[in-house]
Amino acid sequence: MEKFKVVGKPLPRLDAGEKASGEGKFSADIYLPGMLWGKILRSSHPHARVLHVDVNRARRLPGVKAVLTGKDVAHIRYAFVDTPRYPADQNPLAVTKARYIGDELAAVAAVDEATAEEALSLIRVDLEPLPAVFHPEKALLPDAPLVHELDYRGKTVWEEWGASGRGEFEPVRRGDNISARTSVSFGDVEKGLNQSHHVRQDRFETPATAHCALEPHVAVASFDLSGKLTIHLSSMGIFYKRFILAKVLGLSLGKVRIVKTYVGGAFGGKIDLFPYEILAGLLARQAGKPVRIELSREEVFATTRHRHPVMIDITTGVAKDGAILAQDIAFVVDNGAYRGSGPVVIFLGYTFHIPVYRVANIRYQGLAVYTNNPVKGPQRGHGAPQIRFAVDSQLCMIADELGLDPADLMLKNAREKGDVLYGTGDTLHSCGLKECIERAVAISNFKGKRKMPKSQGSKRTGLGISTCSMFSGAAYYPFASAAIVKMHDDGTATLFTGATEMGQGCDTTLAQVAAQVLGLKLEEIRLVSGDTELCPIDLGSFLSGGAMVSGKAVAAAAADARDQLIKAAAQLLEANPADLKLADKRVFVAGAPEKAVSYAQVIAASIQRRGGDSIVGKGSQKPVAEADYYPSLAKIKGRWTEAYGFAAQVAEVEVDLETAQVKVLKVVTVHDCGFPLNVQIVEGQIEGCISMGLGQVLSELVTLEHGTVYNPSFLEYHLPTSSDTPAMEIDLVHSLDPKGPFGAKEAGEGTVAGMLAAVANAIYDATGFRVKSLPVTPYLLSKGLGRKSPGISPNR
Numbered sequence: 001m002e003k004f005k006v007v008g009k010p011l012p013r014l015d016a017g018e019k020a021s022g023e024g025k026f027s028a029d030i031y032l033p034g035m036l037w038g039k040i041l042r043s044s045h046p047h048a049r050v051l052h053v054d055v056n057r058a059r060r061l062p063g064v065k066a067v068l069t070g071k072d073v074a075h076i077r078y079a080f081v082d083t084p085r086y087p088a089d090q091n092p093l094a095v096t097k098a099r100y101i102g103d104e105l106a107a108v109a110a111v112d113e114a115t116a117e118e119a120l121s122l123i124r125v126d127l128e129p130l131p132a133v134f135h136p137e138k139a140l141l142p143d144a145p146l147v148h149e150l151d152y153r154g155k156t157v158w159e160e161w162g163a164s165g166r167g168e169f170e171p172v173r174r175g176d177n178i179s180a181r182t183s184v185s186f187g188d189v190e191k192g193l194n195q196s197h198h199v200r201q202d203r204f205e206t207p208a209t210a211h212c213a214l215e216p217h218v219a220v221a222s223f224d225l226s227g228k229l230t231i232h233l234s235s236m237g238i239f240y241k242r243f244i245l246a247k248v249l250g251l252s253l254g255k256v257r258i259v260k261t262y263v264g265g266a267f268g269g270k271i272d273l274f275p276y277e278i279l280a281g282l283l284a285r286q287a288g289k290p291v292r293i294e295l296s297r298e299e300v301f302a303t304t305r306h307r308h309p310v311m312i313d314i315t316t317g318v319a320k321d322g323a324i325l326a327q328d329i330a331f332v333v334d335n336g337a338y339r340g341s342g343p344v345v346i347f348l349g350y351t352f353h354i355p356v357y358r359v360a361n362i363r364y365q366g367l368a369v370y371t372n373n374p375v376k377g378p379q380r381g382h383g384a385p386q387i388r389f390a391v392d393s394q395l396c397m398i399a400d401e402l403g404l405d406p407a408d409l410m411l412k413n414a415r416e417k418g419d420v421l422y423g424t425g426d427t428l429h430s431c432g433l434k435e436c437i438e439r440a441v442a443i444s445n446f447k448g449k450r451k452m453p454k455s456q457g458s459k460r461t462g463l464g465i466s467t468c469s470m471f472s473g474a475a476y477y478p479f480a481s482a483a484i485v486k487m488h489d490d491g492t493a494t495l496f497t498g499a500t501e502m503g504q505g506c507d508t509t510l511a512q513v514a515a516q517v518l519g520l521k522l523e524e525i526r527l528v529s530g531d532t533e534l535c536p537i538d539l540g541s542f543l544s545g546g547a548m549v550s551g552k553a554v555a556a557a558a559a560d561a562r563d564q565l566i567k568a569a570a571q572l573l574e575a576n577p578a579d580l581k582l583a584d585k586r587v588f589v590a591g592a593p594e595k596a597v598s599y600a601q602v603i604a605a606s607i608q609r610r611g612g613d614s615i616v617g618k619g620s621q622k623p624v625a626e627a628d629y630y631p632s633l634a635k636i637k638g639r640w641t642e643a644y645g646f647a648a649q650v651a652e653v654e655v656d657l658e659t660a661q662v663k664v665l666k667v668v669t670v671h672d673c674g675f676p677l678n679v680q681i682v683e684g685q686i687e688g689c690i691s692m693g694l695g696q697v698l699s700e701l702v703t704l705e706h707g708t709v710y711n712p713s714f715l716e717y718h719l720p721t722s723s724d725t726p727a728m729e730i731d732l733v734h735s736l737d738p739k740g741p742f743g744a745k746e747a748g749e750g751t752v753a754g755m756l757a758a759v760a761n762a763i764y765d766a767t768g769f770r771v772k773s774l775p776v777t778p779y780l781l782s783k784g785l786g787r788k789s790p791g792i793s794p795n796r
Helices: 016-021 056-060 113-122 157-164 189-194 238-249 275-287 297-303 342-351 384-402 406-413 433-444 446-450 506-518 546-573 599-609 679-698 754-767 778-784
Strands: 036-042 048-054 064-069 104-110 124-129 178-186 198-206 218-223 229-233 256-260 291-294 310-318 324-336 361-370 459-471 481-487 493-497 525-529 580-583 586-589 592-598 616-621 644-656 661-672 727-733
Touching: 036 113, 036 275, 036 297, 048 104, 056 064, 056 113, 064 113, 064 275, 104 113, 104 275, 178 342, 189 310, 189 324, 189 361, 198 384, 218 275, 229 238, 229 275, 238 256, 238 275, 275 291, 310 384, 324 342, 324 384, 342 361, 342 384, 384 406, 384 459, 384 679, 384 754, 406 433, 406 459, 433 446, 433 459, 433 644, 433 661, 433 727, 446 459, 459 754, 481 506, 481 546, 493 506, 493 546, 506 525, 506 546, 546 580, 546 586, 546 592, 546 599, 546 616, 586 599, 592 599, 644 754, 661 679, 661 754, 679 727, 679 754
Parallel strands: 036 291, 229 256, 324 361, 493 525, 661 727
Antiparallel strands: 036 104, 048 124, 064 104, 178 361, 198 310, 218 229, 218 291, 310 324, 459 644, 481 493, 481 616, 580 586, 586 592, 644 661
């Protein structure tokens, strides 16, 4: 492998000093002159008809500068996915119905927070309660209350779109609560099951979980005299947000500027465009002053987004040697009151399954269902934790029944380099999955420890294994990432990128890529990011494409600048450009390093000889060259990504049978990320995934009763703490993907998914109790072991 001076090194993060010193600004730190405080009035009913909203008293309150109701925004419709098949289904404020507890009814802006709160109390809303539905299976019954009757045009999607001849789409009936469907079928599932030596059928369930970012949701919006909107957001994708905001506010893209401050945690929870962000802009326009809306912790828990609860019915048939012959999977999602990313997560349930194991015959049906629960959305892995929990739990059950080692069964079915995935047509140009499994087994002594005696008084130990995969950027608006590298007179450079630094270290990683290509040190690269006014487009940091797509764009921009340097230096040195090399801000002739010129000399000469034209490099990269938009979410077809990251994880647990407490002792993770552009950052991301995965499997749960969130704070919501952190051993497989910069691909999201099944399988190895629903609380474990609960409520 080529020796690199910058990439592949555990270099310190560029933002470390600002954040550690407190100088770094977050959205909550933004205060503008004359700024108003915005507040939102919310529904206390899960389902109700809006009869009348009276805001006259609120308007007359001294200090109130703007008031909005549903009538003011009835023309605005938006959604995470807005396609002919799945048209936008949400208004910033409820117009005819409130569909969940917390649905927005009215908004105000006032001179201070207390006045805004008082204004809300003066608004009179007449609501007619309607029957509500809170479980997707009940929502699918013929007599279930309808959360949405017709789409906003008063026509079915088929009537509005299919009749126009603009596309071939199946009719979508609005007489039910089906939010979205997706399906794929390959081979002959019935024949495969009939030919199987062993068949299992199981149901697995995963709950709603919260993102729990320390920084709350904040938007600060202002308009200038030209009618241009500038809005400060804690965002994961500034160009995606700009696109939707411009659309819903009726502005051209050039009239919207998104400024991303530092992000205090996101984990998928700051992708969507939220009502409060739209309302901040609308209130600012009405008032003629900047408006700030900051959600309370309770509002964040109840009214932003949760991970989708999923019911997964899976039937798997295997040959005598464990080869998977057929799988039939139903993936049913509680969508909540609005569609959100429902069409995407049921699509991803398949796309995060099929890169891992070869399956000869498969049928997959995904269904997203409207309920009167809070809206669901992307959370780290977005579908991967749910499907990996089900598939790898069941596969270990099958291994046990066949008398096979689960790791051997996974190796038997694991994909390899060169495989083409059913449905999407993506090719695995790199795949280190088998090596990940083998290394994880060896490092953890998986086979040896599983054979050891389990008895240690009241405590039992066990080991479990799981696998996972994650794409490396996907085709989604704005469909590409771009970068610009500007060379300065002293030979240093500034990198302009629209990529979103949200704590994962992408600013540092992308600067390392530019420095490596240009032969500079990391500290010789300045970086400008997170501003739609200054930076070129970027996919955003919610598709795991930071290294693969944004990194490739940065590498291309740096290479463009490098080639210009070499071309200009060749004239000065009277040498062939092919014979020139770069290092230490010098261009020199290979084999004759004394024959050299500095970058500063080259840049000065370039400006003199090219009429003042400085050296500026440009580069861009699409996630998939032939894709203009994401593939059909309904039929799982169309290229999706250029590369997949892989991982295998082994968890070692200790179960106390008396207290029904589970303690994770150690986690071994072996990750194929192609090539780690910054080893320290990659390992940090994996450690974060392990911690989040432990919370999802052992303690985290949004407690909902009839649509009300009963644990809307960090006090009641049980996050893992530092004392719960197990020993971690991380190893990296360098598969060197040919499509990525220096061989890099996804790192930092996929490894959350493997933790669920790894821990669940370890609990089974320790106790014989098979986990099929999460989280594995002491109450659930006691009940599963057939013992009296140790005085603990079902939600703890």
